[in-house]
Amino acid sequence: MTHALCALVAICHREFLRFLGQKGRLVSALVRPLVWLLVFAAGFRAALGLSITPPYQTYIPYETYIVPGLVGMVVLFNGMQTSLSLVADREVGTMRLLLSAPLPRWWLLLCKLTAGALIGTLQAYAFLMIAALFGIGFAPLAYLAALPAILAAALMLGALGLALSSTIHQMENFAGVMNFVIFPMFFLSTALYPLWKMAESAQILHALCAANPFSHAIETIRFALYLQANAGAGAVVLVSFVVFFALALWGYDPARGLIRRKS
Amino acid sequence: MSLQIRDLTQNWGQKRALDGVGFTLEAGEFCALLGPNGAGKSTLFGLLTRLFTPKQGHISIAGHDLSRAPDKALASLGVVFQQPTLxxxxxxxxxxxxxxxxxxxxxxxxxxxxxxxxxxxxxxxxxxxxxxxxxxxxxxxxxxxxxxxxxPRVLLLDEPTVGLDAATRHALVSHVHALARERGITVLWATHLTDEVAAEDRLIVLHQGRILRDGPAGMTGAQLSDAFLALTRKAVP
Structure with missing residues (x-):
């Protein structure tokens, strides 16, 4: 194993150990979408009529429609949690240890990102399993087909979190920033309602939903769960990942002196 | 030489944190970097560990240029940061x-x-x-x-005894001196406490980003403390 891979394994191992030690994190990661699935969806199924829209070929219950969106919600919150843990790492000093390791900084940040994305993916599958227990299941192969889509979404949202964390200097500032990221990103997406539904309300909302990379992440997952590929949405996710990661690298560039004396 | 620093300059906004700092440490040398709070010690350590890169100057660790071969240079470096990193x-x-x-x-x-x-x-x-x-x-x-x-061939310690009791401080200082003496590790020990410096140590006094003194300590305890205070007081503009 090369030095770079060795570091990747060490960083992933550390993140998994920390994740296992934070019992409440998995519970809250699952309870949040389950509340939406079991309470919100039950309440709104009568109010929100859905017409047939790809990848669906027939009318579907609202609960079925929102499952891919809730998978997206799991990885979205996990991405922001990764960002929060980066800010915490910087405050307690463990970030210094990581960034002074003898490896390129971009690789160290990618390792950190990958570790967070793998944990997010794990949480997403735990949610899909519970959803299946409530009768909202998919074809066995669909779970495998969704893996790259979920992982790509987790990486993209993790990269966004990483870029954001480079701009946040104190934990206290984090909640405010998150409110301006998580909620608009989630509600201005196809997680809870299809694009055409937004168009009925306002064209500007429809445009924002269509431009939101999170919508594309959800659609990539949605199509994969029905064993179909949405190449356009997938491409947007990958390009967004590259852009967010480039911003994160710029944010953590040693020439910019982000990790300063007291930060 | 194990650690070579030349003409290191760093600004934080309008404030000059380091101003043309330069020195060289040989293998097995124990160097106490003495300076009051805000002298620039932590900035120097941030640059040595490549947490940020200098605006001007050159750093070489175990013969590896930190800007050109950061991986090799950092692989030769052991660091104890001022802030706990466990x-x-x-x-x-x-x-x-x-x-x-x-x-x-x-x-x-x-x-x-x-x-x-x-x-x-x-x-x-x-x-x-x-x-x-x-x-x-x-x-x-x-x-x-x-x-x-x-x-590592070079060990950096940034005020490692902050918050420790006297006995633990003494034990740590003795242990790191032994590492330099017996294992040939080059040690740069940043502190603002004069009682952590031994007479045979190399002593660099850093104040307001500049080196005021560089040479064998030659004294300890109250004598060193008085000399340090006189030196830094004199340098206050």
Whole structure:
């Protein structure tokens, strides 16, 4: 194993150990979408009529429609949690240890990102399993087909979190920033309602939903769960990942002196 | 030479944190970097560990240029930061293995290096304890053990005794002196406490980003303290 891979394994191992030690994190990661699935969806199924829209070929219950969106919600919150843990790492000093390791900084940040994305993916599958227990299941192969889509979404949202964390200097500032990221990103997406539904309300909302990379992440997952590929949405996710990661690298560039004396 | 710094200059906004700092340390040399709070010690350590890069100047660690070959230079460096950098939720053992992984040491080699590092610092029996459960002195010892795990040629310690009691401070200072003497490790020990400096140490006094004195300490205790205060007072503009 090369030095770079060795570091990747060490960083992933550390993140998994920390994740296992934070019992409440998995519970809250699952309870949040389950509340939406079991309470919100039950309440709104009568109010929100859905017409047939790809990848669906027939009318579907609202609960079925929102499952891919809730998978997206799991990885979205996990991405922001990764960002929060980066800010915490910087405050307690463990970030210094990581960034002074003898490896390129971009690789160290990618390792950190990958570790967070793998944990997010794990949480997403735990949610899909519970959803299946409530009768909202998919074809066995669909779970495998969704893996790259979920992982790509987790990486993209993790990269966004990483870029954001480079701009946040104190934990206290984090909640405010998150409110301006998580909620608009989630509600201005196809997680809870299809694009055409937004168009009925306002064209500007429809445009924002269509431009939101999170919508594309959800659609990539949605199509994969029905064993179909949405190449356009997938491409947007990958390009967004590259852009967010480039911003994160710029944010953590040693020439910019982000990790300063007291930060 | 193990550590070479030339003409290092760094600004934070309008404030000049380091102003043309330069010195060279040989293998096995123990150098005390003495300076009051805000002298620029932590900025210098940030530059030496490449947390940020200098606006001007040159750093070479174990013969490797930090800007051109950062990986090789950083691989030769062991660091104890002023701020604790342990993962408090992991055990002592896992903290060491995590660090070993970051330095490309894996499997049996990592376990051997971790065991050796713990034994050298007399912490073998604490391997399974969570870092959170260690007292301040043991946390610092663990950080020193970790910094030595990959057998670096240069060891940087940024005010490592802050918050420790007198006995623990004395033990740490003695141990690191022994590392320089017996294992030929070059040590740069930043402090603002004159009682951590031995007469035979190399002494660099840093104040307001500039080196005021560089040479053998030649004195200790109250005499050194008086000399240090006189030097830094005189330099106040």
């Amino acid at each position: 993962d408090l939720d992991l055990t002592v053992w896992r903290n060491l293995l995590y660090f070993a992984g970051l330095h490309g040491i894996k499997g049996a080699a990592a376990r051997t290096a971790a065991r050796r590092a713990l034994e050298q610092l007399g912490m073998g029996e604490r391997a399974d304890e969570k870092a959170r459960d260690l007292n301040g002195g043991h946390r610092r010892r663990l950080e020193i053990a970790r910094a030595l795990l990959h057998r």
